[in-house]
Amino acid sequence: MKRMLANKKIQADQKSAIAIAPQKRPTNWYVITGGPGSGKTTVINLLKARGYTTTIEHARHYIDTQLVQGKTVEEVRQNQQMFQKGVLEMQIRQEAALDPGEIVFLDRAIPDALAYYQFLHLKKDEPLQKALEKASYKKVFVLDCLPLVNDYARREDEVAQKKIQELLLDVYSSLRFPIVRVPVLPPEERVNFILENI
Secondary structure, X not given: OHHHHHHHHHHHHHHHHHHHOOOOOOOOEEEEEOOOOOOHHHHHHHHHHOOOEEOOOHHHHHHHHHHHXXXXXXXXXXXXXXXXHHHHHHHHHHHHHOOOOOOEEEEOOHHHHHHHXXXXXXXXXXXXXXXXXXXOOOEEEEEOOOXXXXXXXXXXXXXXXXXXHHHHHHHHXXXXXXXXXXXXXXXXXXXXXXXXXX
């Protein structure tokens, strides 16, 4: 009798959890992600050249907007909490403006923020948690890393590159999005591989 009552309580709790869980809208969005220097931007640009709708990477865009305001890259990156929050806010606004029915290739997505929060040992805050609860993607393409080449916006070393790659795989797996690993290939072949697997 006790077991039956316990089972009924568990079922009731599960039903109430389902009732209050946020509803994710299905989308036709595909995430292109990977550690720093994995070739994401090249792949995104080639997809755009083939006529697909794409998005921009917001970390670089955020840095560029701050540089225009007279800050240095060092100043922008000095406060990592503010930097990551600024990037996340841009990503949330961008995804909210996209048509869920349109095929879109995203240069990183909201869950990437969680991987970077973990990498930087930042506490997951409410805006990130709420955004993750609503995040919805058809498939996630994780590009295998290329030899790392740094520039004005990218400062990670190879150890960081590999760690971020692992965190991205862990985050997207934990959120149960379908993942496809994209091997190192010439750029056009990488794009073909992605399009054959959407």
